[in-house]
Amino acid sequence: MKLCVVVLLLLIHNAAAVLHTSRNFYTASSEVPNFPEFVAVGYVDDVQIDHYDSNTQRAEPKQDWMNKVTVEDPQYWEEQTQRGLNAQQGFKVNIETLKQRFNQTGGVHIVQRMYGCDWDDETGEVKGYDQHGYDGEDFISFDLQSLSWVAAKQQAFITKMKLDKDKAQLARWKNDLTQQCPDWLKKFVSYGQSTLKRTVFPSVSLLQKSPSSPVTCHASGFYPNRIMLFWARDGEEVHEGVEPGVSLPNHDGTFQRSVHLDLSSVPPADWEKYECVFKISGAQKPTVTKLERERIRTNRGRGGGGGDGEGEFPVGPVIGAVLGAAVLILVLVLGGVYFRKRQNQGFKRASTTDMSSSSKESSSSDLIPRSKLSTK
Known part of the structure; x- marks a missing residue:
């Protein structure tokens, strides 16, 4: 069901x-x-x-x-x-x-x-x-x-x-x-x-800066930009506590996008009911990433654990998103999109x-x- x-x-x-x-x-x-x-x-x-x-x-x-x-x-x-x-x-x-x-x-x-x-x-x-x-x-x-x-x-x-x-x-x-x-x-x-009709699927990561921060579903490396990225609970799309992001360009012609989920009012036992859904328009199947604590990459390591650094919060995607936003703003200014x-x-x-x-x-x-x- x-x-x-x-x-x-x-x-x-x-x-x-x-x-x-x-x-x-x-x-x-x-x-x-x-x-x-x-x-x-x-x-x-x-x-x-x-x-x-x-x-x-x-x-x-x-x-x-x-x-x-x-x-x-x-x-x-x-x-x-x-x-x-x-x-x-x-x-x-x-x-x-x-x-x-x-x-x-x-x-x-x-x-x-x-x-x-x-x-x-x-x-x-x-x-x-x-x-x-x-x-x-x-x-x-x-x-x-x-x-x-x-x-x-x-x-x-x-x-x-x-x-x-x-x-x-x-x-x-x-x-x-x-x-x-x-x-x-x-x-x-x-x-x-x-080029225009190719389909490239992304890598999807779950990120969280601190225990009180929203959990971010970050998809990067996808093409085309006609995609859906959203949080679902028990199979139904969630809107409350969700902050969608915009697509940003990567240097290789692909795109990245994030969607943030505020779990501050969600009991820990209910986390497993959530999943991040990515879908490229025209593709047959969505990519579904379940919200599991051990999959979340944080500043403290994967799943909030301490420490070998393997699962630490990846600064690459974050810096890439910031740089991508800067590049996008420059393109929009040059391209006349400040309407x-x-x-x-x-x-x-x-x-x-x-x-x-x-x-x-x-x-x-x-x-x-x-x-x-x-x-x-």
Whole structure:
């Protein structure tokens, strides 16, 4: 019965089909020391595929299999470089435009864009996204349902009004998000299928810093990042006293994630009722790790015992998680993910720019790009 409950739980978790994602992150910054003024990065299924920044001024592949694109389009990387240069120039003007709108002068400021799509290779369903932000907050976004722009700030209303008037351009944006983006995403998934469609299972450890600390279930070395990691009691998922973590990148392209369980109100005799469940989307069986004292690695040794050091709390994963978090934050800043994440939308891939403005501002400082996806 217990196993049936866990399987049912996993089926519920897996109700949403596996998606392939195309994500572009564009970021322009001002007065950030030792940082490029403009950075563009692209991801497919959480794997970085390209990079451009204002220092190198070159679009470059980040995966060997991305060079396959030149078989169909020999000028692909030259075209991407030109798009990067155009975006760089547009974003530089954008910061000045936004500083005017927010009555700002100097200081650190960041303009961001997230642009791209999700493609379900089972149902064929496609979802597109186009979100823009300024200094860590939403500014304006494109609504595919109404084919209109949604202003998140009063200062964005000028942009919304101008863009909503151009019906032909709204139709082109819809085509970019629902046709071009998934078409290129399918190609990229085909090019990199040996990497993107591989499955790597993690090592799972139970960690506890001190007897009063939560017990952490730490999974590291898994791919893809479409996974579930949760605590269960008697086969049913536990929410009370549980603090889930986020996936962090490892240096080898795999991921790590932790989930913490507070056992301070749980009688010791009931510990054996708990287990940590790891499941990769699409995999047949979950990895179930029972909560047994002798398996917990602590500062005092395995299971709280004293001491040969074999089972001591592993500083490697902890340091790796900290460094991974630092790397992730850097990627998110560079990639333009410092928006407040919406519950119903992920952060998606971006493109070149060319912004919209008020009558007092130069037409070259449009806050929204009118060009196509960076993937063509």
